Amino acid sequence: MKRNSTRHEPHDGFVGLSRRQFLGGMGAALTLAVSLKSGIANAASLASEAAADAFAPNAFIRIDEAGKVTVVSSYLEMGQGTFTGLATLAAEELDVPMRDVSVVGSPADLRYANPILEAVFGRPVQGTGGSTAMAGAWNQMREAAATARQMLVNAAARRWQVEPASLSVTDGVVVHEASGQRIAYRDLLADAAELPVPENVQLKSPDDFRLIGAEQGTPRVDVPAKTNGSAIFTQDKKLPGMLVAVIAHPPKLWGKVQSVDSSQAEAIPGVVAVVEVPGDDKIQGGVAVLAHNTWVARQGRGALKITWDDSQALTVGSEAILSAFRDLAEQPGIVAEARGTLLDDAPEGGTVIEAVYEQPYLAHSAMEPMNCLVDLQGDRCDIYNGEQWHTGDQSAAAEILGFETEQVSIHQLYAGGSFGRRANARSDYVREAVTLARTARDQGIEAPIKLVWMREDDMRATQYRPLTVQKSRMVLDDAGKLLSWHWRIVGQSFMEMPEGAVDDSLVEGAKEMDYDVPNLRVEQHNPTTFPVPVVWLRSVGHTHTAFVGETQIDEAARATGQDPYQFRRSMLGNNPRALAVLDLVAEKSNWDTPLPEGENGERRHRGMALRTSFGTVVAHVAEVTLHTDGSYVVDRVVTAIDCGVAINPDVIRAQMEGGFGFGLSFLRQGIVFEAGSVVQSNFNDYPVMRMNATPQFDVHIVPSSNAPSGVGEPGVPPAAPAVANALAAMTGHAYHSLPLGGSVATS
């Protein structure tokens, strides 16, 4: 047997796109007027780099001399399959096979602004979030690829002196049927680069799609490198002379370093330096130990003797925050949505359902703890990062360094998960890494520095899904019709908000709910009393509103003797898309046929939940077994989804499976503060779903010709409520607060 280690070329999928190359590609071609800032590129380098990509008609498509296509992704690949979706769109319009397409991450640059986030924020930003990538790329990437194809076809037409319309393309070869002439793209690149860029290119008719929606021929572009260890994440990125930094954060949030004795740390062989990183209102900061080896840096951190100044630190715990929020939940808040007139009391024979719901802070806890590599050299800063908030992080780095944004280049690497964590409006860990690099430079340390958080740092200095207290009150008539719904949500805003303004994200899914409720009032309190940093977590406000809304609907159905499916149906008359998804999941799960009894006194039941989020409708039905000791397991999940055109059905299925698994963990986990410190530290006390809790999945995609919406987040919101509804149907208890834990009272 061959025993030699096989070394794959590191596949970071991103190496190829320095700013020079980006501009170089432009230089070879045609389209955009590019302003060249001095010191960034010069004519000689442009010319030489241009040769690598013989044809680059726009910012998104490059074709090299071998005919291989490179798609430039303005979005982060963090597992959600965006690179593959983009490759599918490009390959479709270019008429090339997927195997000829690779994807690289773009640099941070406003020319790669996210068109949907731009509409949301009212200014251009490049970032990945809100399940926007496929929706934003649907026209943009197809047009970019169709433009490239048209130029190549035009080049062939000119060569053969025939009409472009008389030509077809198969697998990257232009064919003139009448004469039998054929020519590959790779032989047309130079000609095409000389041609004008056509306007208003024709996109394919859906009837002609061969890759979009296909079950075969569209494998994920990143999978091979992710099965042999060659995929490069920030954790793996190395530069010559690089130092690794492990940082001691304040044990109480927002504490500051008063003094540090680093003598023992510096005595450890291999420790290169100790650097104090000043905290501010955006980063925790602390004291970092630098070494060439992560373990040595970590040992060094352990040997630091730090006296902390807690005068500005968070001092309270979750219980105090909950207590304050419970009080607010009883008081009128800012009105986010109001229609009709709320009913105070139930009409004769009617029913009132009222409850207070509490959900904890949650940590994203991606498998790759936060990290960031900063190479600061003179008037340039190169950042290597699983970059999800490209231009925001670039601006933050420039601000810290006193640079123009053009002096900061961001190199996008694969992210080992993120779930929203790496898209941070405070740019927290990037700021910390850049501040560290600046301070180290000022101490005379000339080396690239990679800041690496240990798991405990990631869990304790993280930014959390907001804790919420919600009070919800439903009034139903004697026939079980939901007449009035009053829903008040107390939680910190996801973004800094002007006083009195509504944070739409905090109330999303309540404000624009799926159901037709004649009298509705949604209010919010977004107190700033407690400075716990919060940020969106996969599916944002839906993480906390779906649990409340979807479990209370079941509670109301039980209280009024209605089937939860039929009760939902009765409120979806004006929402045919959601109704179709609900009907499909009911049909495919055999909702109307009870599950067979379990063995040995085990009870089994289905629970359902429905939620439209980010333009995509998802319904899950969970088949749950309740053991006699109160522990429970989800055996099987049936899912229906309408996300518009299904660009890549297998990626959609994978996101539904993974989204359910991510949401299922909400039943078990929570971040708790005590006296300003986070109690949880690692996967031992922050449980996440594992193999032995994994159900079987059966995902059904509604055929649709509507423009696509995202799939990365929408599988999450209905997961936990579907399971809680199944449990409640068996035990008769309604579950109002999370986490539930691994078992429930059985009677």
Add this chain to the structure above:
Amino acid sequence: MITFTVNGSSHAFDGDPNMPLLWYLRDEADLTGTKFGCGIAMCGACTVHIDGRPVRSCLTPVASVDGRSVETIETAENHPIGKLVQQAWVEGQVPQCGYCQSGQIMSAVALLKTKPSPTDDDIDAAMSGNICRCATYPRIRAAIHSAAEKLAYEA
């Protein structure tokens, strides 16, 4: 001096003998396929084989591998079972973010070495120490069964 083999090559180390093998592999030997996830053997991202058995390298002092044979994801394809498992991972389109998958594959290979036809319970027992936050578990389970079928066919 601690001497051992990694993926068939001889290695010698005279630094801190308490340093976990994980950091030797990643930072000294430049084998970054083995991942850091938790540092307390709770997530399995760092799984490697020592003398053919799966271990969590984040809690394995480098001194403890003196004279032994270490194998990492980088050599998985050089073993018949490893190659089958990797192929099953590709065919089943298992990875999402991919960060945990080196550890998942090394655990799966170790399982199939001792149990060539694992049941679902066997998979639960062998694989529940490996966390995947993307929750690719159903595909991991299917890929292990698929690799086992091919293993049986080839045997």
